[in-house]
Amino acid sequence: MFGLANPDRFMRFTGPIVPVLWVLALGGLAVGTALSFAAPQDYQQGDTVRIMFIHIPAAIWGLAAYGALGVSSFFALVFRHALADAAARAAALPGAALTALALITGSLWGKPMWGTWWVWDARLTSVLVLFLFYIGYMALRASIDDEQKASKAAAVLGMVGLINLPIVKFSVDWWNTLHQPASLIRSGGTSIDPAFLPATLTMLAAYGLLFGALWLTAIRTQVRRRRVIALRARAALNA
16 A cells, blocks of 8 residues: 555556546436436425435535545645645645535525524534535645645645544534434434435446546646646756
């Protein structure tokens, strides 16, 4: 595994994997969408329950993507590894998109269920803070021209944001929130009705594959970009 920290080995290893991930992700999304429409209505929520098949996977993988960003930032800052920095940078945009999707679908779900688009609930607020960490990370990198300084500053911010992950996860347990407790991943097993599990689990897997495909593709793009920059710098010195 640590051998993949070498950019050349990483590129060789992930080259044939990325297309497979894309195919599996798109196939999973197609199957998951079909299962989502085939699932029955909820006796209380009606067709609104189908938002769950988008909201839950987006929220889970938005959280996981920041975990990848934060851990990669640690290795980039402590070990000064270029590939770890590329991995952190590559996780930011898809992670932000997933978190934004979770916020939007949560708002759409909350209106008919709670009677409002938004409340300053502990879970909702902590997920909004997570999204702002993503935006702050990307804005900080873009605002500093020096690549090394941008990497260090963004890595520190990325690591600080890790503090928010357990708050997002356990906010419904630590505080009396309007948001329902964990229903899919919890001790004692899932509380989701078995009729909704196939679509939920399929979409969860599909979103994970999609994030994996986007992340690896973006890392490979970062590696190629840095190689081009290095070649241009070398050519300028030799000119």
